[in-house]
Amino acid sequence: MKGKISIMVFFILGITTNVYAQGYKKQTQFTGTKPTVSNESLGAINFISRSGETGYKLYVNGASSSTTFVDGRNHTLTGGLVGSGNKPGIQTDLAKSTISSSNVTINGNPAKKGNWNTDISVPEWLNYFKHIADYTITQDTTWQSTTIGSPSSYKVVYVDDAKLTLGTDFRGYGVLAIYDRNPNKTEPILQMLSNATWYGLILVYQGDNEKESNEVTYIKLNGQAPLDIKDFIIVAEKSCVLGRSVTINSGNVGVNNSKGTLTTNNYLTFRASVYGDVITLGNNNTIYGDLGYNDLTYGSNLKVYGDKITPLSLPLVGLPLFPSFTKGKTNINVGNYQTYYLSPGKYKNITLGVGATLYLRGGTYDIRQLTAYDFAWTYTTCRSFFFPILYKVSRGKNISPSSPNSGSR
Numbered sequence: 001m002k003g004k005i006s007i008m009v010f011f012i013l014g015i016t017t018n019v020y021a022q023g024y025k026k027q028t029q030f031t032g033t034k035p036t037v038s039n040e041s042l043g044a045i046n047f048i049s050r051s052g053e054t055g056y057k058l059y060v061n062g063a064s065s066s067t068t069f070v071d072g073r074n075h076t077l078t079g080g081l082v083g084s085g086n087k088p089g090i091q092t093d094l095a096k097s098t099i100s101s102s103n104v105t106i107n108g109n110p111a112k113k114g115n116w117n118t119d120i121s122v123p124e125w126l127n128y129f130k131h132i133a134d135y136t137i138t139q140d141t142t143w144q145s146t147t148i149g150s151p152s153s154y155k156v157v158y159v160d161d162a163k164l165t166l167g168t169d170f171r172g173y174g175v176l177a178i179y180d181r182n183p184n185k186t187e188p189i190l191q192m193l194s195n196a197t198w199y200g201l202i203l204v205y206q207g208d209n210e211k212e213s214n215e216v217t218y219i220k221l222n223g224q225a226p227l228d229i230k231d232f233i234i235v236a237e238k239s240c241v242l243g244r245s246v247t248i249n250s251g252n253v254g255v256n257n258s259k260g261t262l263t264t265n266n267y268l269t270f271r272a273s274v275y276g277d278v279i280t281l282g283n284n285n286t287i288y289g290d291l292g293y294n295d296l297t298y299g300s301n302l303k304v305y306g307d308k309i310t311p312l313s314l315p316l317v318g319l320p321l322f323p324s325f326t327k328g329k330t331n332i333n334v335g336n337y338q339t340y341y342l343s344p345g346k347y348k349n350i351t352l353g354v355g356a357t358l359y360l361r362g363g364t365y366d367i368r369q370l371t372a373y374d375f376a377w378t379y380t381t382c383r384s385f386f387f388p389i390l391y392k393v394s395r396g397k398n399i400s401p402s403s404p405n406s407g408s409r
Contacts, residue, residue: 002106005270006007009158011125012128015194015315017357018353023075024043026085028216028313030255041202042087042091042203043072043087043088043089043090043091043108044070044071044072044088044089044090044108044201044202045060045070045090045091045204045219046089046091046092046116046187046201046202046203046204047052047077047090047091047092047093047094047098047099047205047206047217048092048093048125048203048204048206049092049093049094049205049206049362055213056094056098056183056206056215056217056347057098057099057100057216057217058092058098058099058104058204058216058217058219059100059101059185059205059216059217059218059219059222060089060090060099060100060101060104060219060221061074061101061102061103061104061188061218061219061221062101062102062103062104062221063103063221063307064103064106065103065104066107067293068103068104068221069090069104069105069106069107070090070104070105070106070107070108070221071089071106071107071108072087072088072089072106072107072108072109073087073089073107073108073109074087079342080318086354087109088108088109088110088111088112088113089106089107089108089110089111089112089118089170090108090111090112090113091113091114091115091116092114093111093115093116093117094114094115095114095115096112096113096114097114098114099112099114104221105214109269109300114337115349118341123157124178125177125203125205126179126205127301129156129158129175129177129203129344130160130177132156133156133157133158133173133177134149134155134157135155135156135157135158135189136150136158136160137158137159137160137162137164138160138161138162139162139277140162140163140164140165141162141163141164141165141283141397142164142165142166142167142175143164143165143166143167143170143172143310143312144165144166144167144168144170144193144313145167145168145169145213145313146168146169146170146171146400147170147171147172147173147283148170148171148172148173148174149172149173149174150173151173151199153173154173154174154175154200155172155173155174155175156174156175156353157172157174157175157176157194158177158179159176159177159178159189159190160179160181161177161179161180161181161182163177163187163188163189164178164189164191164193165191165192165193165198165311166171166190166191166193166198167191167193167194167196167310167311167313168195168313169194169195169196169313170192170196170225171196171197171199172197172198172199172200173199173200174199174200174201175200175201175202175203176190176198176200176201176202176203177203177205177309178202178204178205179205179219180202180204180205180206180217183206183215183216183217183218184216185215185218186218186316187218188218188220189204189217189218189219189221190204190219190220191219191221192204192220193309193311194313199355204217204219209333212226224320226250227254227275227316227317228317229317229318229319229320231251231252231272232249232251232252232253232254232317233248233250233251233252233253233272234248234251234254234256235251235253235254235255235256235316235317235319236254236256236260236262237255237256237257237260237319238255238259238260238261239255239260239261239262239263240253240254240255240259240260240261240262240264240276241263241264241333242264242265242268243265244265244266244267244268244282245265245267245268246264246265246268246269247268247269247271248268248269248270248271248272248274249271250271251271251272252272252275252289253270253272253273253274254273254275254276254277254292254316254317255275255277255316256314256315256316256317256319256386257274257277257314257315258277258314258315259277260276260277260278260314261276261277261279261280262274262275262276262278262279262280263279263280263281264280264282264285264381265282266283266284266285266299267282267283267284267285268281268282268284268285268286269285269286269288270285270286270287270289271288271289272288272289273289273290273291273292273306274289274290274291274292275290275291275292275293275312276292276293276317277293277294277295277312277314277381278293278294278295279291279296279297279298280296280297280298281296281297281298281299281302282298282299283287283299283300283301284299284300284301284302285298285299285301285302285303286302286303286305287302287304287305287306288305288306289305289348290306290308290309291304291306291307291308291309292305292308292310292312293308293309293312294310294311296310301345318352325346325366326363326366327344327347327366327367327368328345328346328347328348328366328367328368329346329348330345330346330347331348331349331350332346332349332350332351333351333353334350334351334352334353334354334356334357334358335353335356336354336355336373337353337354337355337356338348338353338357338358339356339358339359340356340357340359341359341361342359342361342365343357343361343367344359344361344362344364344365345365345366346366347365347366347367347368347369348367348368348369348373349367349368349369349370350367350369350370351371351372351373352356352370352371352373352376353373354373354374354375354376354378355374355375355376356372356373356377357374357376357377357378358376358377358378359378360378362396366384
């Protein structure tokens with residue numbers, strides 16, 4: 001399931017919850033009412049309101065229906081379907097219209113179910129899972145690259161009005177019970193990123209809803225395929241700095257390593273996505289793809305049309321081994337608005353003036369440093385070339401690599 005989010009009902013939970021809890025040897029710690037919650041009635045995500053009152057809503061938003069799944073069918077732990085078991089994908093004790101979803105594939109029979117008779121009072125439900133919980137979360141928490149429970153040791157996680165983020169390579173087994181006291185239309189109570197997977201059941205209760213009617217409990221499932229180096233136009237190992245008014249017309253920009261920094265000036269436009277551990281953006285930056293980060297600082301008028309992905313797992317991609325080479329001794333200086341054709345070889349420093357144009361013929365270029373000022377262009381005159389740079393690249397604004405012969409950039 002690499003690169004996909006899944007929330008699934010598994011046949012291992014095919015017994016009632018009070019018996020299930022005894023399997024933890026924790027039932028003796030809680031002597032109150034033991035409500036029966038059977039997977040004969042439960043779906044993958046179950047949304048419970050307060051006494052069936054109106055004005056409650058659940059919104060499940062995915063990144064793409066091809067990478068984000070909620071599946072109420074019975075599965076094995078390897079993802080295979082089991083028998084004819086086919087439970088709802090998402091269900092609620094309210095009308096089915098209470099459930100809203102976008103960009104997510106929901107499987108089950110039915111995919112969405114309303115007017116579910118829970119046979120559970122809300123106080124019983126909350127009190128029960130609160131007391132048998134293996135993990136109680138009361139403040140915003142992120143779990144990634146870890147596993148909670150196992151196929152032979154299921155866990156109950158109780159979330160009390162805090163945001164839980166399940167990141168890359170997270171696996172969870174058991175029951176995830178969420179009490180959303182202060183529903184918010186823009187801030188998810190549960191966020192699952194990348195290939196995070198919950199094996200079992202998710203139960204969500206929306207709180208008293210006293211401040212405003214029509215409040216929305218928000219679950220965000222940002223399932224994405226692993227990043228591929230071929231989708232990037234710029235990948236730096238440790239740091240990347242982009243000057244004023246730069247436009248990246250295609251391809252992602254990222255800094256690969258942990259503690260790597262990506263810094264921009266003002267008036268930058270990215271037509272794809274931007275990724276980095278520590279990102280500092282100037283004023284008036286626009287990103288048409290996603291923005292992935294662990295630490296973000298930005299100026300005024302930042303526009304992100306994709307998703308903001310945090311936390312971000314690093315490294316982003318597997319980079320090829322950087323070649324060992326020796327720089328040349330020859331400097332190349334292309335004057336303002338001049339054109340220069342360069343043959344493969346070893347060079348020290350290459351400088352492109354304002355509006356200069358550099359044509360690169362096919363082959364390998366070993367360069368210490370490339371500096372290009374405003375409105376400079378580089379073109380390739382063939383379909384392939386290799387371009388290792390020993391020291392750094394400095395670019396002005398509106399600099400674009402291009403190929404008049406549809407070659408590689």
